[in-house]
Amino acid sequence: MSSDERQVRQSLVNGGGERRPGPSKLATHARVQRGSAAPLCGKPPAFRPAPDPSSSSAQAERLSLPACAEEVLQDTCPSERRSLSAQQAAEPQVIAARIERNLDKPERRSPPGRTAFGPTGENGRSGQESPAARPSKLHHVIIAVLCFTIVSIIITCGINSRARITSVVAAETRELAVPTVSVVQPSGGDPQEEIVLPGNIQAFTDAPIYARTNGYLKRWYVDIGARVKTGELLAEIDTPEVDQQLQQARADLATAEANYQLAQTTAARYQYLLQTDSVAKQDVDNAVSDAKAKKAMVDSAEYNVKRLEQLQSFEKIYAPFDGVITARNTDVGQLIDSGSSTPAKELFHIAAINKLRVYVSVPQTDSRSALPGVEAGLTLAEFPQRHFKGTLVRNADAIDPASRTLLTEVDVNNPTGELLPGAYTEVHLKLPSTVSTFVLPVNTFLFRSEGLQVGVVREGKAELLPIVLGKDFGTEAEVISGLDGREQVIMNPPDSLVSGEAVRIARKDIGGGAR
Numbered sequence: 154m155s156s157d158e159r160q161v162r163q164s165l166v167n168g169g170g171e172r173r174p175g176p177s178k179l180a181t182h183a184r185v186q187r188g189s190a191a192p193l194c195g196k197p198p199a200f201r202p203a204p205d206p207s208s209s210s211a212q213a214e215r216l217s218l219p220a221c222a223e224e225v226l227q228d229t230c231p232s233e234r235r236s237l238s239a240q241q242a243a244e245p246q247v248i249a250a251r252i253e254r255n256l257d258k259p260e261r262r263s264p265p266g267r268t269a270f271g272p273t274g275e276n277g278r279s280g281q282e283s284p285a286a287r288p289s290k291l292h293h294v295i296i297a298v299l300c301f302t303i304v305s306i307i308i309t310c311g312i313n314s315r316a317r318i319t320s321v322v323a324a325e326t327r328e329l330a331v332p333t334v335s336v337v338q339p340s341g342g343d344p345q346e347e348i349v350l351p352g353n354i355q356a357f358t359d360a361p362i363y364a365r366t367n368g369y370l371k372r373w374y375v376d377i378g379a380r381v382k383t384g385e386l387l388a389e390i391d392t393p394e395v396d397q398q399l400q401q402a403r404a405d406l407a408t409a410e411a412n413y414q415l416a417q418t419t420a421a422r423y424q425y426l427l428q429t430d431s432v433a434k435q436d437v438d439n440a441v442s443d444a445k446a447k448k449a450m451v452d453s454a455e456y457n458v459k460r461l462e463q464l465q466s467f468e469k470i471y472a473p474f475d476g477v478i479t480a481r482n483t484d485v486g487q488l489i490d491s492g493s494s495t496p497a498k499e500l501f502h503i504a505a506i507n508k509l510r511v512y513v514s515v516p517q518t519d520s521r522s523a524l525p526g527v528e529a530g531l532t533l534a535e536f537p538q539r540h541f542k543g544t545l546v547r548n549a550d551a552i553d554p555a556s557r558t559l560l561t562e563v564d565v566n567n568p569t570g571e572l573l574p575g576a577y578t579e580v581h582l583k584l585p586s587t588v589s590t591f592v593l594p595v596n597t598f599l600f601r602s603e604g605l606q607v608g609v610v611r612e613g614k615a616e617l618l619p620i621v622l623g624k625d626f627g628t629e630a631e632v633i634s635g636l637d638g639r640e641q642v643i644m645n646p647p648d649s650l651v652s653g654e655a656v657r658i659a660r661k662d663i664g665g666g667a668r
Contacts, residue, residue, distance in 0.1 A: 331657045336641040342590030345583045352511045356504035356574040364489040365467035368392035381472040388470045390489050399461035406454035413447035420444040476505040504574050509565045513580045514558035522584035529563045530581040591632045597642050608643040608650050615654045
């Protein structure tokens with residue numbers, strides 16, 4: 154082995170700096186090669202003659218120094234192996250790198266008289282000088298190009314990977330910056346809208362019964378709740394004054410009739426005498442006129458008798474129509490005053506309940522739909538599971554200026570008498586809708602200073618639309634203006650939502666609304 158190679162080995166053993174005391178493996182190997190080292194762990198060293206520097210085995214030995222180092226490590230005794238530190242255990246790679254650098258330097262030939270291990274070896278053999286082994290420049294260029302290519306590929310892959318990660322992060326950031334919203338599509342309103350209004354049930358015919366003559370109540374035949382027929386006797390009144398007046402009137406009639414007969418006879422005689430010129434023409438005219446006057450007096454007396462007879466007939470009170478007695482305000486012996494003046498009071502109250510009227514005040518907004526023929530339903534608290542059918546038959550054709558409502562009448566048949574006049578009821582009117590309406594949840598509305606608005610999504614952007622509400626159904630409300638039914642309305646819109654803001658529809662809402 155040449156002196157340069159020996160120096161390389163010695164530098165590798167020393168590590169280029171201070172080392173811990175103790176024999177290194179390469180130094181031990183060198184001693185074994187020279188045959189002058191002491192045996193390791195009591196084993197005699199294997200003697201190997203110095204190889205010829207020009208031989209292929211010498212060159213192979215220079216190129217396989219790492220393997221040699223591993224062999225030396227294997228030959229080291231266990232006690233020495235345990236004394237190696239963690240830094241010494243990592244030296245094979247460092248040794249290989251240093252050998253690679255030292256091989257690139259030109260080999261210096263040994264001076265004459267020195268062997269590869271120094272002067273004439275202990276074994277008596279003289280050393281031989283080895284020529285410099287120079288690696289090919291092309292080999293180094295290829296290695297450098299390969300290293301540069303590998304480094305470039307690694308750098309390029311790192312740059313590209315970082316660029317991809319940066320672009321992905323930027324895309325995700327932009328995507329997260331766009332708010333995600335849930336949308337709902339407006340549902341169409343019913344062609345017939347039902348409104349519920351309060352109503353008062355009244356009898357179809359209702360009348361108070363007054364006395365038409367003066368007197369005292371002689372007898373009554375019906376009481377409250379009694380169902381009566383037309384012409385049924387209700388009570389009798391004792392009228393002695395009317396009876397006496399009727400007798401007087403009849404006597405006056407008899408007197409008038411007697412006077413008329415005399416006047417008629419006198420007129421007939423005068424007309425006969427006039428034929429013979431026995432009486433004057435004036436006398437005949439007077440007799441005829443007197444007879445006519447007497448005839449008028451007879452007629453007057455007859456009409457007076459009839460009047461008193463009618464007053465006498467009012468002593469008996471009859472039911473004017475079929476119905477039920479709802480009130481009785483008199484009793485036997487009570488003084489009865491005729492007429493309906495302030496001092497007088499009604500004797501009975503009768504109501505026809507086979508058919509009832511219900512008066513309903515319809516708001517002005519729905520007055521155009523409250524037309525005759527509209528179906529209606531009645532619900533009462535005392536009949537929680539029943540609906541009574543009725544029909545709107547007429548309206549007032551005028552808005553009440555005090556309440557701004559339209560008075561309407563609904564007729565309801567009541568053959569069994571279950572419904573009572575005067576009761577309160579709720580009237581369900583099914584009015585035809587005059588405009589197209591839509592229904593939206595109440596959590597889609599925005600209350601702004603500009604008015605009530607909703608947010609819709611169009612081409613990935615939000616747009617605020619003004620709307621007009623109709624009826625409130627609790628969790629939903631009717632929209633009568635501002636929508637056409639094809640919008641995607643944003644649910645729970647934020648207060649900061651403005652027109653033109655980019656939004657993204659949640660995946661579960663893509664392709665249709667919630668309704």
